[in-house]
Amino acid sequence: MNLNKIEKYWNNFKQLHTTTSDTYEAWPFGDNPELATELAQLVLEGKKTATASAYAMYQAENDQLPEVGQYNIILDGQDEPVAIVQTTVVDVIPFDQISSEHAYLEGEGDRSLQYWKDVHEAFFARELLTINQSFSEQMLVVCERFKLLYPFNK
DSSP, rough: OOOOHHHHHHHHHHHSSSSOOOOEEEEEEEEEEEEHHHHHHHHHHOOOOOOEEHHOOOOOOTTOOOOTTOEEEOOOOOEEEEEEEEEEEEEEEEEEGHHHHHHHHHHHOOHHHHHHHHHHHHHHHHHHHHTTOOOOOEEEEEEEEEEEEEOOOO
16 A cells, blocks of 8 residues: 555645545455455446445454544555545444445445345455354444545546
8 A cells, every 4th residue: 555645645635625634544445456446436436425344344353433524545456546535424234234225325236235235245254254254144234325525536
């Protein structure tokens, strides 16, 4: 991850937007470079305004949950900053209670709940294996909504 490039991106954003915050998180979506680039593009297109994470991963890594108002720099598959989003809603919901609205807001595939469940069950199963846990329909999912504040212009 190129921290200088990310910091420069943040400073460019701050010159154009009024914010007193110097705090942000920088991360890619997904678990591989291709997926990170694909999902970052959906953010830039305005199709992706939500994301979901396994609650167990926050616990295992002793990380804080996202917070409303938090700034996030979205990275593509080459760890290049492509957008800044701000978290607007954070809910922790069992996997089997994810709404079709949330699935639609994630912007992936045909945007249906069934598509969301299929790809996220596979994703969460892979991710949870890294902490010796397994997927469950009742597992808690951190559902985050965000708004796009700053797209990258080449």
